[in-house]
Each structure stands twice: as structure tokens, then as C-alpha cells.
Amino acid sequence: MSNVESKNPKVIPDPFLLELFKRVALINSNLKFVYDFVNSTHQPYTTKQSCIKRSDGTRETAPEDYSFGQYYDVYDNGKPCGVVRVDYQYQRNKGNVSMYAIKSHLVERTSRGRGFIRTGDVAKAVANAKKYLRAPTDGYTLFNKLAEADSTMRDVVSDLMRPITRGNFLTDITSAQILLNAYMTGRPVDTQLESAMRAKLTSDKFDAALSEYYLAKWLRDLPGTERLFVHRNGTSYSFFADNPDPGSEEAAITTPVVTVEFEDLPLKTQERLGVLQLMKDREVVLDVGIRITDTEFFIRV
Secondary structure (H helix, E strand, C coil): CCCEEECCCCCCCCHHHHHHHHHHHHHCCCEEEEECCCCCCCCCEEEEEEEEECCCCCEEEEEEEEEEEEEEEEEECCEEEEEEEEEEEEECCCEEEEEEEEECCCCCCCCCCCCCEEECCHHHHHHHHHHHCCCCCHHHHHHHHHHHHHHHHHHHHHHHHHHHHCCCCCCCHHHHHHHHHHHHHCCCCCHHHHHHHHHHHCCHHHHHHHHHHHHHHHHHHCCHHHEEEEEEECCEEEEECCCCCCCCHHHHHCCCEEEEEHHHCCHHHHHHHHHHCCCCCCEEECCCEEECCCCEEEEEC
């Protein structure tokens, strides 16, 4: 079949799945099912269970339950859009049972069984494929890149603030408490402790750490509506049109994405991107934004 590819010549497409692939091809000829044992993140599996546990805690040896599955990655015009799996099971009470399982970005967060919708009815499986096996929208793809970049940004903020928030520049916490108590109660101050503390707090390293702290605080406190995520792909730049952050994958699926060349970006956006493209990865520039990687940026709008 033209819509089925096995990258392992020793693996013959499963007849149970071929029926599904054949019917799906009549609905959406753009879908292609690929078996790739080496590169797929979903690997074939086999499980066995050879005994039954009774309610009183005892166990009974019995004919083995077993199951095994074969995965195919699904592509829509070359874009990954899901996974189809066939499960074969032998159950003592039911005999042989075969199930279709379909997974995609549209069901992963709402369905049970690790994101797979399962059915033994090929007609239902075809209906599920029609409903869920669709290439991710530009909004969904961009939102996932935004989420990863946002996680990196939070790590950067934490790293920049840590020397100050953890008191790394204090001689030690106990000494700081002794000095503070002396100042507040009017008691004589330990001059050696005070000199050591002043030396720490007037060093160039402390000044640099304090500057980084306020830089990170500015980035952390910048409202989401004023922080635009921009992704570069070659010479084009993509961002959400109406809302800098849709807030969820579900909302992102239908949120419009703008993709333009650099010269078509607003002038202020060009200027800030130009600055960040000269920076190193994970570097923050006050009132401009942060460069996550050479293709991902958050800029102030």
C-alpha cells in the first residue's frame, strides 16, 4: 500500500492494521503510516502474566495472559500527527482480543491509557483516525516551543537571582544575625564581623550579582501580555497575532500565527531582535528581552 512504509524489511505490516490503513486512505490520502523501529519513540512491547491473585491474597497458577503491540508513526503531508498501535491480547476469560489504539496531540491530555484511545471495532478506529489524526496547527507547534522557552527563561531567572536570594555574599547567616541584633539594640558591634561583611558587600562581585538580580527581577515581573515569543525559522519569524501567550495547547490550536520576513516586522521588534541576536544564549537585556537560543526570543512589546 502506498500509504504504508516499513523501514525494517523483516517486519511485514500487520494484517489487522492494514485493514485500518486501507480504510483511512479512502478518507485522507495525505496520511502515511511508518514503522521505524530505530528512530520511533514508541517501541514494540510484549507483556506476560502467569498467575491470578485471589481476594484472600493467595495466587493461582494459570495459562498465561499475554499481550504485544506494534506501533506506526503517522504523518500528514510529512508532518508528524500521531501514533497508531495494534494490541494483541490473550485473556483467560475472553480468549484472543485485538484492539486498535490511536494517539495524537488532540487527545493526549484528555484520554486515558497514556493518551491512547482504544477500540476493537475497525469502524470506530477509522472514525477516531478521521477525528484525531491531523497535523498540528501552526499555533499548537509554536505554543509547544513557547512552553519550552518559558521553562528555560524561568531557569535563567532563578540562576541570576540565586546569589542574592541565598545570601551567598554574607559572611554567614549567624554573623549577619549578630550584627543586625547589635544594630537594632544599640549594643557594641563586633568590628571584625562588620569589616568582613562590608568587604563582601562592597566587592565588584557583589555589585555584579546585585545587577543580575534586578535584571532577573525585571524579566520575572514583566507581564505576559508585554512579553512576545518570537521563533525564527530560516529567514522568517513567527509569533502569535492576537495574544502573546494563548495559555494552553487547546487555545493555541485555533490562535492565529503570523509568519513574516525580518523586514516586515514592526520597527521596534526589528530593533530588539537585532540586539538579542548579537547576545549569547540565555542572556537578558534590560527593556529588550532575552535570547533563549539563536532561533527563540522573548522580547518586550
